[in-house]
Amino acid sequence: MRVFSRIEMWCRRQAAAAILPLLLVGWLTGESSEALTTFGKSNTQPPKEVGPTAPPARPCSRQAECAGISSSSCVRTHYDAITRCLCGDNLPPVNGQCEAQTKALYHVCANSDECNDGLICLTPNITGSAPSHLRVHSPQEKICLCDTENGYREREHTCNDADILKTSMFAVIIVSMLRKIITN
Template sequence: MICKTIAMLFLAGCLAVSVDAFGISSFGKAHTEPPKPTTTTPSPARPCSRQAECAGISSSSCVRTHYDAITRCLCGDNLPPVNGQCEAQTKALYHVCANSDECNDGLICLTPNITGSAPSHLRVHSPQEKICLCDTENGYREREHTCNDADILKTSMFAVIIVSMLRKIITN
């Protein structure tokens, strides 16, 4: 009986070692790790100092974003072009446009007032070029290279508070 038990333990040990030699543990799992996916980071967009420098990249504009102090040739969604092409359908703040339909919500296509005191990121455009700017007539204001509708948001929050208070009064 003892010999039988020792023989079984020996046989189990040999099987575990031989199976492990083939890359499989005693629990049936392989000791190999799956290949790690390759990570690709988009190459930074080309720096520019004038809109004309971006002419070779269709639908790109020489713009500055809130996360980068350098003006670059970026697509309408503020991402770098891929293989010299832009796929963005609409354009963000400061991008060159022909009409307001090309601009994101809250933006309109206008000729900027570029004077000697204009910020450097606006001086990349010629005085005749139209760019997407905040729609100030509808409450959008420019702040830190983005448009926000803080006035509209404040009004909406005020309305929510009033409605909540009225609802509480009516239910009591």
């Protein structure tokens, strides 16, 4: 009888160890409930209607070209090679207005409180060798830049992956805690 309970317990742990990573991945991607309810089923639902997409923001070559759109900046993002008049969240303005409360990399700012975490409001060092996406600003304009004093570095039009690193560390801690619970 004792051997059977050990084998049964071992099987349960193995099953939990196999299912747990799938649930964790699903939870981290936000698709867990749908993945669990649709596994092995054929798709019988009609295709979802796609609503109209917002037109892209207007291209710009100087910050002054975005002056008519409140709280927008002439910036380039990692997903677009063209500088455009974008809101602080790098989305196009809606009806000439921006609703973003904070600003991402390269957006015009008055102080660091306006910038996202990991960014500070500084006057960029714009020289002849500066990238073209920085030359859209006048030499006296302040923009949100990576906070290098606190370890943030610019890479591909974003600051280092501090948010991804924080999320990854959180996931490692959760998995470690779950593993301890399962083994006990």
